Amino acid sequence: MSKKQQKDHGFIELSPGQDPIVDIISIHGLDGHREQSWTADDGTMWLRDLLPEDIPNARILSYGYDADTRSFSRTSTQNIFRHAEAFAEDLSRLRRTADSKRPIIFLAHSLGGIILKK
DSSP, X not given: OOHHXXXXXXXXXXXXXXXXXXXXXXXXXXXXXXXXXXXXXXXXBHHHHTHHHHOTTEEEEXXXXXOOSSOSSOOXXXXXXXXXXXXXHHHHHHTOSGGGGSOEEXXXXXHHHHHHHO
16 A cells, blocks of 8 residues: 555544544545545535535534455455444544544445444
8 A cells, every 4th residue: 555545544634623623534435535526526525615604613524444346456355343443443533632522423325334333
């Protein structure tokens, strides 16, 4: 896995929110990407470009994991349990501060929903 591909895994903060009272976390699906999956053809990434206008007091994050099944050079060898375990560990590290009491709204697509449920 290239360094670029590794950088696309884990959490990315899309909007810090204004005095956030909730976290919104997206998890892409199979063959998805933590940013590209939520981006329209015109380059608008609705989680970053539109949602903060409607919910300004939400911190918005997106989570990426290796969901590649189509690459000619490599495909993911992780199983669902390992993806779920990595997600839970990353989420726990992310929320070890006072904001750990803040509620979370999850937005999961396809395999991302299964990982979240696991």
